[in-house]
Amino acid sequence: MQYYSTNKKAPLASLQKAVVKGLAEDRGLYMPERINKMSKTFFDNIHTMAFRDIAYNVAEAFFGEDVDPDGLQELVYDTLSFDCPVVKVKDNIYTLELFHGPTLAFKDVGARFMARLLQYYIRQQGAHEQVNVLVATSGDTGSAVANGFLGVEGIHVYVLYPKGKVSPIQECQFTTLGKNITAIEVDGVFDDCQALVKSAFMDEELNRHMKLTSANSINVARFLPQAFYYFNAYARMKEQGLADELVMCVPSGNFGNICAALFGHEMGLPIKRFIAANNANDVFFNYLQTGVYEPKPSKQTLANAMDVGDPSNFARIYDLYGDSHERISKLISGATYSDEMIKEAMRTCYAETGYILDPHGACGYRALEEQLKPGEVGVFCETAHPAKFKEKVDEILGIDVAIPDRLAAFMKGEKQSVPMSKAFSDFKSFLMKQ
Ligand SMILES: *Cc1c(COP(=O)(O)O)cnc(C)c1O
Numbered sequence: 001m002q003y004y005s006t007n008k009k010a011p012l013a014s015l016q017k018a019v020v021k022g023l024a025e026d027r028g029l030y031m032p033e034r035i036n037k038m039s040k041t042f043f044d045n046i047h048t049m050a051f052r053d054i055a056y057n058v059a060e061a062f063f064g065e066d067v068d069p070d071g072l073q074e075l076v077y078d079t080l081s082f083d084c085p086v087v088k089v090k091d092n093i094y095t096l097e098l099f100h101g102p103t104l105a106f107k108d109v110g111a112r113f114m115a116r117l118l119q120y121y122i123r124q125q126g127a128h129e130q131v132n133v134l135v136a137t138s139g140d141t142g143s144a145v146a147n148g149f150l151g152v153e154g155i156h157v158y159v160l161y162p163k164g165k166v167s168p169i170q171e172c173q174f175t176t177l178g179k180n181i182t183a184i185e186v187d188g189v190f191d192d193c194q195a196l197v198k199s200a201f202m203d204e205e206l207n208r209h210m211k212l213t214s215a216n217s218i219n220v221a222r223f224l225p226q227a228f229y230y231f232n233a234y235a236r237m238k239e240q241g242l243a244d245e246l247v248m249c250v251p252s253g254n255f256g257n258i259c260a261a262l263f264g265h266e267m268g269l270p271i272k273r274f275i276a277a278n279n280a281n282d283v284f285f286n287y288l289q290t291g292v293y294e295p296k297p298s299k300q301t302l303a304n305a306m307d308v309g310d311p312s313n314f315a316r317i318y319d320l321y322g323d324s325h326e327r328i329s330k331l332i333s334g335a336t337y338s339d340e341m342i343k344e345a346m347r348t349c350y351a352e353t354g355y356i357l358d359p360h361g362a363c364g365y366r367a368l369e370e371q372l373k374p375g376e377v378g379v380f381c382e383t384a385h386p387a388k389f390k391e392k393v394d395e396i397l398g399i400d401v402a403i404p405d406r407l408a409a410f411m412k413g414e415k416q417s418v419p420m421s422k423a424f425s426d427f428k429s430f431l432m433k434q
Contacts (some may be wrong), residue, residue, distance in 0.1 A: 001032055001033065001034065001061075001063075001065045001066060002014065002032075002033045003015065003030040003032055003033065003220060004031055004070070005017040005024030005026050005030060005031075006024075006028040006029045006030075006031065006213060006319045007026040007028030007032060007314040007315075008018060008026075008028070008158070009025075009026035009027070009028070010025040010026040010028060010287060012033070013030060014066070015063065015066040015220070016066070016121050016163055016393070018023075018030040018120075018219075018220050018221075018307025019114065019117055019118065019121070019211075019219060019220060019221045020118070020131075020213050020216075021213075022213065022214045022216065022218060022219045023214075025220060028315065029218050029312065029313070029315050029316050030220050031316060031319055031320075031368065032062065032220070032224075032247050034190075034296050035263060035266045036061040036267065036268055037196075037268045038057065038058070038061060038231075038267050038268050038269070042057055042328065043268065043270070044123065046231065046234065046235040046238060046239040047236075047239040047243075049093030049226075049235060050272055051080060051084060051228070051232045051235075052076060052077055052080045053403060054228065054231045054232055054235055055076050055079075055080055055225075055228035055231070055232070056072070056073055056076045056121075057073070057088075058070055058227055058228055058231055058264075059076050059225070059228070060072060061267060062224050062227075063117075066295055067117070067120060068331070071120055075113065075116045075120060076113075077226065078112070078116055079109060079113045079116060080109065080228070082100040082101050082108075082223055082230055083100055084096060084097060084098050084100060084232055084233075085097055085100075085236070086233055086236040086237060086379060087354045087355075088356050089318060089349065089353050089365065090155050090352060090353045091360065091402070092372060092376065092377045092378060093174065093239065093368050093372070093378050093380070094237070094242075094367065094377065094378065094379045094380075094407065095355070095365070095368065095379065095381070095382045096232075096233045096379050096380070096381050097255070097381065097382045098381050098382060098383055099227060099382060099383070099384050099385035099388075101144075102147045102148075102406065103140075103143040103144050103173050104384060104385035104404065104406065105140050105143070105144060105148050105305075105383060105384040105388060106224075106226070106381065106383045106384070107140060107141060107144035107158070107217070107354050108144050108147065108148065108228070109221035109225050109226060109228065109229070110144070110148075110217070110219075110221070110223060110225050110226055111144040111147070111148030111149070111215065111222060112147075112148040113148075113221060113222070114148065114152070114215060114219055114221035114222045114225075115148045115152045115155065115215075115226040116148040116152070117221045118131060118152075118221075118239045119152050119154065120121065120154065120358035122153075122154040122155070123154075126295070129137055129211055129212055130154060130155070130156055130211065131144070131147060131154060131155045131156075131157065131209060131211050131243040132155075132156050132157075132210050132212050132213070132215055132417050132431075132434075133155060133158070133212075133213055133215045134158050134160070134197045134200055134212060135154070135159055135160070135197070135214065135215050135216065136160045136164065136190065136193035136194040136196070136197045136212075136216075137159055137160070137161050137166075137174070137190075137193070137275035138165070138190040138304065139161075139166050139167065139170040139304070140170065140305045140306075140384070140388075141216070141217065141306065142159040142161055142166075142173075142174045142183075143170060143173035143174050143214045145157060145159065145174075146159050146173070146174035146181045146183075147174075147177070148215075149171065149180065149181070150177055150179060150180065150181055151179055151180065151226070151396075152180065153434055154433040155180060156180045156181075156182070156429075156434075157180060157181050157182070157215075158182050158184055158195055159174045159181065159183050160184045160186050160189055160193040160197060160290065160326045160383045160420075161174070161180070161183065161184070161185060161186065161189070161190075161193060162186055162189050162190050162192065162209035163185045163186060163187050163419075164319060165189060165190065167389075167391065168411075169363070169387075169388060169407065169410075169411065170227060170388070172410045172411050172415065172417070173407075173410050173415075175415045175416060175417045176410055176416070177413075178416060182418060183351075183416065183417040184417065184420050184427075184430075185417040185418065185420065186420050186421075186422055187419070187421050187422055188421075188422035189421065192279075192422040193260060194421065195422075195424075196279035196420075196424055197214065198425045199424045199426075199427075199428075200212060200257065200427065200428070200431065201214070201333060203424075203428060205215065205428075205432075206428055206431060209431070209432055210431065210434065211403070216219075217254050217255075217256045217312070217313075218256070218312050218313065221423070222256070222354065223256040223257075223259060223313070224258035224260060224263065225254065225260070225266070226261070227260040227261065227264040228256075228264050229260075229261070229381070230248060230260070230261045230264040230265075230269060230271070231264055231269060233246075233248065233379050234246065234269055234271065237377065237379065241304030243270070243377075244377075244379045244380065245272050245274055245375050245376045245377060246270070246376075246377055246378075247266060247273055247274070247275065247368070247371075247372060247376050247377070247378045248261055248271045248273075248274050248275070248378075248379055248380075249271055249275040249277055249364045249367050249368050249379065249380040249381070250274065250275070250276060250277065250364065250376055250380070250381050251271075251277045251278075251303070251360045251361060251364045251381060251383050252276045252277065252278060252284070252305060252306060252311070253278075253281070253305055253307065253308040253311065253362045254308050254311050254312050254313055255276070255284065255311040255314055255316075255317060256312075256313045256367060257310070257383070258276050258313075259313040259316050259320075260272065260318055262272060262274065262317060262320060262331075262332075263320070263332070264376075265387075266320065271292065272329060272331070272376065273331055274330070274332045274333075275333050275334070275335060275363045275364075275367045275368070275371055275378075276332055276333075276334050276335070276337045277303070277334075277335045277337070277363035277366070277380070278302040278306065278335060278337070278340075278363065278369040279299075279300050279301040279306050279307070279335065279336070279339075279342065279363055280299050280337070280339055281296075281299055281301070281306065281307055281308055281309055281333075281336075281361075282300055282336040283296055283310065283311065283314075284311060284314065284334055285297055285323060285334035285388065287314075287333075288321060288328070288329045288332065288333065289328075290391055291325040293314065293318075295308045295309055295310035296310070296320045297309050298310075298320070301339055301359075302336065302339045302342050302343070302359040302361070302392060303342060303358075303359040303360045303362070303363060305360060305383070306360055306363070317332075320349070321351060322355070324428075335363065335366070335371065335417075337362075337363050337366060337367075337394075341366065342359050342362045342363060342366075343362075343396050345357065345362040345363070345365055345366035345369075346353060346359065346362045346396050346397060347396065347397065349365055350399075351360070351398050352432070354399065355391065356386045356399070357382070357386065358382065358383075358384045358385065358386040358388065358393060359389055359390050359392060359393075360382075360383045361380065361383060361384070362380075362383055362384075364380030364381055364383075365380055367380070368380050377425060385404065385407075385408055386401050387401050387402065387403045387404060388407070392422075418430065
């Protein structure tokens, strides 16, 4: 399968090139040139299949031309060593819990899949040169990428994070790992971390010295595997006879997760319509109302993993529907919530049902409460475990959220990180010594 750029000014790329490069030469995002439909037999039997077998079938449609069947099955099974169950919250509202992976957030699947696909290519080529992944994080991405790549031979990961700006629970998930993961604590803000990574990719001398790649969410190997989730959600709802008028609601920031769901829809997944639930960052919401896409600086909110003012994957959604506002707004509706509304949704849901929402999932819950029509059944994604945002959740609900063992284990580890100024010359001389 070949991949084209959403900007249409770069040459077609192989899967391997798209994964290693991340972004196309013209700064566009890679898209597969074809989207294969899943068969009728697959959908007839999907409710009898386990998550990882569903995922393998979907992975074959994406990557089957490029990765041999045994390699692909190992890749998928290794990635999905955990489940993503659908849980009833109340009435016709269900949640797809995407937080049962190693770092308790949905980015685990994409990060793990990408790590294993890179490893597959390294092995296939018998390459001896180490690949170095640079990733800037404000919290969640760093933990998913570090854990996804932990112990993967031939790859070293450098996680850059802003000193004092990441919660202790998030920080311990990438600073205590050791092995092939190096945490770099930058004396600056998230934008400084991102600037250091960008400068590193552009520095010729550094790129001659070491092979650099990125693992951010625009990478096709990180975003496409998220489609697995939605096929599983459909299967688990069909199992209960509840899949006839399914509405899927995705709390969104960079729009990678919902974009993967839309790819699923294009592959024939029978979901009636989608809702993109946003916090106060309302660029996509406004686009749906007006047809005009106007990026803005991001606003800080309670649901901080969705604080995005110019969602990268909008370009993919736009491309997927032939740039048609009519097609996009017919299939997807929007929602935007202030921090006060998020808190209120968390409180009323907990009081009515006992279910503990995290601030991101709360946007999804509230959107379904407001927008479901008679006869429809809604599923919203719980994108992170509430314990990842323990300080906030405890304060809002007046409870003491239990910390899962996996998370507690990270917190016992010893923090190791390399202090770094925000000057590129310091970062470069550090990397030149590696
Ligand atoms: C990354 C993230 C999101 C947003 O996902 P996108 O794919 O960027 O839209 C939502 N919730 C949590 C907890 C996240 O970490």
